[in-house]
Amino acid sequence: MLSMLRRFGRTFLLLFLLMPLIFSGCVSQKNLPYLQGGNYNTRTPVAADNAPQRYRIQAGDVLSIRVQSTQSQLNEAFNTVDTRAVFNGDPGNLYLTGYSVDDAGNINLPTVGRLKVLGLTVEETQAAAQQQVARYVRDANVLVKLLSFKVTVLGEVRNPGRYFVYNAQCTLLEGLGLAGDLTEFGNRHNVKLIRQTTKGSEVVLINLTDPALLTSPYFYLLPNDALYVEPLKARTDRGNAGNLALVFSGISAVVLILNYLKVF
Numbered sequence: 001m002l003s004m005l006r007r008f009g010r011t012f013l014l015l016f017l018l019m020p021l022i023f024s025g026c027v028s029q030k031n032l033p034y035l036q037g038g039n040y041n042t043r044t045p046v047a048a049d050n051a052p053q054r055y056r057i058q059a060g061d062v063l064s065i066r067v068q069s070t071q072s073q074l075n076e077a078f079n080t081v082d083t084r085a086v087f088n089g090d091p092g093n094l095y096l097t098g099y100s101v102d103d104a105g106n107i108n109l110p111t112v113g114r115l116k117v118l119g120l121t122v123e124e125t126q127a128a129a130q131q132q133v134a135r136y137v138r139d140a141n142v143l144v145k146l147l148s149f150k151v152t153v154l155g156e157v158r159n160p161g162r163y164f165v166y167n168a169q170c171t172l173l174e175g176l177g178l179a180g181d182l183t184e185f186g187n188r189h190n191v192k193l194i195r196q197t198t199k200g201s202e203v204v205l206i207n208l209t210d211p212a213l214l215t216s217p218y219f220y221l222l223p224n225d226a227l228y229v230e231p232l233k234a235r236t237d238r239g240n241a242g243n244l245a246l247v248f249s250g251i252s253a254v255v256l257i258l259n260y261l262k263v264f
Contacts, residue, residue, distance in 0.1 A: 037211035048214035062098040062148040153179035155229035156186035194226040
């Protein structure tokens with residue numbers, strides 16, 4: 001009986017020591033909701049003005065250029081990308097057939113030759129290509145799309161990875177949605193957005209719980225953006241608690257075995 005009480009006492013002491021670590025591994029509910037604020041209600045929508053940034057073509061981008069006209073044979077000379085491949089295959093394969101922007105900022109169109117697109121928007125590129133193609137194809141309609149719009153989402157999300165985007169106005173929330181949203185251990189107050197510019201990389205911290213996010217210039221993602229979601233301290237605490245529990249369980253098992261051997 002005395003030995004049983006001693007074992008019970010050791011078990012109680014173990015749980016008591018582990019209790020702070022167990023509770024420190026829990027995530028508070030107030031840290032989970034996005035866009036927290038007292039102005040939202042069920043009757044009147046809260047407006048947030050924010051115009052999407054216009055992306056400008058950079059070296060290394062890949063474009064789809066399609067020409068539509070009654071001259072089908074001439075159309076095919078320009079239409080190197082099969083639009084069905086975008087939805088039925090690996091978008092990465094489109095690099096093999098799309099128009100790549102070289103280091104000087106040019107694309108090379110059949111018959112037309114080099115066309116400078118560096119620094120232009122997709123709409124401006126379409127207008128420039130339309131003007132040049134019209135010299136060779138009668139009544140042509142030119143459509144230009146950016147194929148290399150991809151974002152990378154890493155860290156405490158459910159499905160980290162690289163994702164191709166087919167929406168020119170993709171928001172930060174949509175980007176996180178592609179990765180299955182944050183886990184409960186994702187730090188919603190400190191998401192890093194890494195953006196490539198002509199001068200290099202820039203990093204900005206995003207607070208997903210702040211309603212001002214809707215009016216932030218970083219609310220809309222740009223091609224080649226990367227998002228990194230930092231883990232909360234609770235993630236480490238829970239891992240440490242689990243490790244300690246295993247250690248103490250092992251020690252308790254050894255003590256029980258030794259006590260059992262003493263009996264015999």
